[in-house]
Amino acid sequence: GRISAMKTRYISVAAGDGREFLIPNEDLVTQKVTNWTYTDKNTLVKVNFSTNYEADPRLVCKLANEIAAAAPRAIKLKPPNCILVEFAEAGMRFALTFWIADPDGMDNVKSEVMLSLWETFKREGIRVPYPVREIRIRGGALPVETTVEVSS
Structure with a gap:
């Protein structure tokens, strides 16, 4: 974000997605602050x-x-x-x-x-993976006339 206002009690930081954060000045002094563009915008x-x-x-x-x-x-x-x-x-x-x-x-x-x-x-021809799920039924086989439908 960018600093949009500096007040006596807080700094307002406008984020790129439209949100605005009010950061108390005390937090800026007493806590760790990360600034990506202080000396270098890269x-x-x-x-x-x-x-x-x-x-x-x-x-x-x-x-x-x-x-x-x-x-x-x-x-x-x-x-x-x-x-x-x-x-x-x-x-x-x-x-x-x-x-x-x-x-x-x-x-x-x-x-x-x-x-x-x-x-x-x-x-x-390089594929992106997707999860594969396998269903195992314990305790015997299903009767032949039983069908199982799986829907997404």
């Missing part, structure tokens, strides 16, 4: 995503880095970085980071990179 954008286990993780990272580097607001002097962070139940999890020059509209930049990831993955 902002790190982090995009978390997953692929299935059939994907080549090195190719996934290469494609993700190319997509982030091609983002119009990405800082060219600070190259993006994609790492494999976890072998999860449903697939591999990755973290892609890249820098932009100003935090304004950061969610829009992140969304555009995610959409480009989606389009590239579809073109390359």
Whole structure:
């Protein structure tokens, strides 16, 4: 957010989504404050995503880095970085980071990179995982004439 007013008892911070936070001055003096743009407006954008286990993780990272580097607001002097962070139940999890020059509209930049990831993955045959559920019935089999319908 941006400081929209400084009063004797509080500071008003306007968030990018329309909310406004009133922060008592005492909190600013006695508690930890994080300011992303005090001396430098450069902002790190982090995009978390997953692929299935059939994907080549090195190719996934290469494609993700190319997509982030091609983002119009990405800082060219600070190259993006994609790492494999976890072998999860449903697939591999990755973290892609890249820098932009100003935090304004950061969610829009992140969304555009995610959409480009989606389009590239579809073109390359890389699938995003989805949970698979298996139902097991204990205590014997169902009679043959019984049917079970599952609806979403």
